[in-house]
Amino acid sequence: MHIKNWGTFATIAGYHVLLLVLLPLYFSEFNGATFALYFGTFILSGFAITAGHHRLFAHKTYAASPAYEWFWLFMSALAGQMSALSWSNDHRIHHSHVDTKKDPYNINQGFWYAHVMWLFVREAIPLDERLVSDLLKNKRVMFQHKHYKWIFLGVNAAVFGVGCLFMSPMASFVGCVLLRIFTIHHCTWFINSLAHIWGSRTYSKEQTAADNAVLAVLTFGEGYHNYHHTIANDYRNGIRWYHFDPTKWLIWTSSKIGLVSNLRWYNNLRIQQTLVKNDKRMFLDRIRDEIDETAQELRQKLEELSKNYEIKAAELTKAYRELKVATEERRQILLLEIKQLKKELRAAWKNWVSLAEMMEKRYTLAHSH
Numbered sequence: 258m259h260i261k262n263w264g265t266f267a268t269i270a271g272y273h274v275l276l277l278v279l280l281p282l283y284f285s286e287f288n289g290a291t292f293a294l295y296f297g298t299f300i301l302s303g304f305a306i307t308a309g310h311h312r313l314f315a316h317k318t319y320a321a322s323p324a325y326e327w328f329w330l331f332m333s334a335l336a337g338q339m340s341a342l343s344w345s346n347d348h349r350i351h352h353s354h355v356d357t358k359k360d361p362y363n364i365n366q367g368f369w370y371a372h373v374m375w376l377f378v379r380e381a382i383p384l385d386e387r388l389v390s391d392l393l394k395n396k397r398v399m400f401q402h403k404h405y406k407w408i409f410l411g412v413n414a415a416v417f418g419v420g421c422l423f424m425s426p427m428a429s430f431v432g433c434v435l436l437r438i439f440t441i442h443h444c445t446w447f448i449n450s451l452a453h454i455w456g457s458r459t460y461s462k463e464q465t466a467a468d469n470a471v472l473a474v475l476t477f478g479e480g481y482h483n484y485h486h487t488i489a490n491d492y493r494n495g496i497r498w499y500h501f502d503p504t505k506w507l508i509w510t511s512s513k514i515g516l517v518s519n520l521r522w523y524n525n526l527r528i529q530q531t532l533v534k535n536d537k538r539m540f541l542d543r544i545r546d547e548i549d550e551t552a553q554e555l556r557q558k559l560e561e562l563s564k565n566y567e568i569k570a571a572e573l574t575k576a577y578r579e580l581k582v583a584t585e586e587r588r589q590i591l592l593l594e595i596k597q598l599k600k601e602l603r604a605a606w607k608n609w610v611s612l613a614e615m616m617e618k619r620y621t622l623a624h625s626h
């Protein structure tokens with residue numbers, strides 16, 4: 258391992274060693290207050306990363322009031338994961354160059370590289386001013402970036418101070434500060450490591466990001482990573498109601514009480530449209546170099562079935578839009594039309610899916626020998 262960031266390495270390795278030594282020594286001094294402070298700040302720092310750094314600042318999946326932004330900008334310092342600006346810069350690069358050398362936490366360089374080593378062995382990633390131009394204009398984000406170290410020390414000292422009221426200073430330091438930073442670090446890092454290895458690839462088959470319900474529990478809902486990499490500007494990561502995504506519930510609830518607004522999300526139709534578009538591009542790319550007749554036919558079929566789906570989807574969207582402003586008489590006709598269109602769309606989707614499955618099988622077969 259060739260370390261380039263000695264400061265980061267010393268800090269992270271150092272606190273791991275410290276925790277390993279101190280935890281057995283002071284564990285017996287932990288009390289109810291230790292666990293309450295530990296869990297309270299663990300949850301706060303977790304949400305600060307997922308609802309704040311990730312879904313608000315890095316992806317702009319919703320808009321928030323300045324007070325709401327301030328709150329997460331301060332709370333996120335509890336997690337010790339760099340400023341929102343640096344975090345978003347690296348994360349946006351991760352999305353646009355996923356699984357390549359340019360990806361800051363490229364999983365193809367191994368589990369440990371993506372999990373934590375990237376922080377030590379590669380040069381600090383410079384800010385791409387064009388990529389984060391929106392954040393550079395946000396005064397609150399810039400304040401946090403400029404004073405990050407002090408905010409980090411301040412919020413953690415405050416937690417430590419509160420802990421000292423209920424337990425010995427060492428118990429407070431180990432249980433309420435070190436242990437929390439350790440757990441929130443690894444939980445977040447799992448998204449870059451495990452969530453790019455373990456799970457199903459329902460939405461994007463060609464990239465490593467995976468959907469994993471177990472990881473969702475550990476990561477405040479970020480385990481549905483395949484969907485997230487397919488449609489990153491959706492405020493949800495787990496899109497079904499039963500998907501464990503507390504961050505989406507938090508954002509949704511915050512919107513109901515007026516703290517945040519403009520939640521961006523994709524309905525089923527838009528998700529399917531995106532999948533058809535992405536998969537068509539992927540399949541055409543896979544057979545790009547094939548010139549025989551079968552490939553020619555497949556190309557035609559891909560064009561035809563995707564177009565067929567696209568047309569039906571567009572018609573249905575148009576009918577829904579019209580329905581909103583329709584007179585009662587027109588409404589009845591439109592409802593019938595929509596029913597018919599839905600049926601046709603389902604058939605078009607089914608045709609597309611069977612073609613996609615066939616293309617997938619063909620590809621696996623060709624690559625299995």
Ligand SMILES: [Zn+2]
Binds near residue numbers: 466
């Ligand atoms: Zn990822």
Ligand SMILES: [Zn+2]
Binds near residue numbers: 311316348352485489
């Ligand atoms: Zn993301």
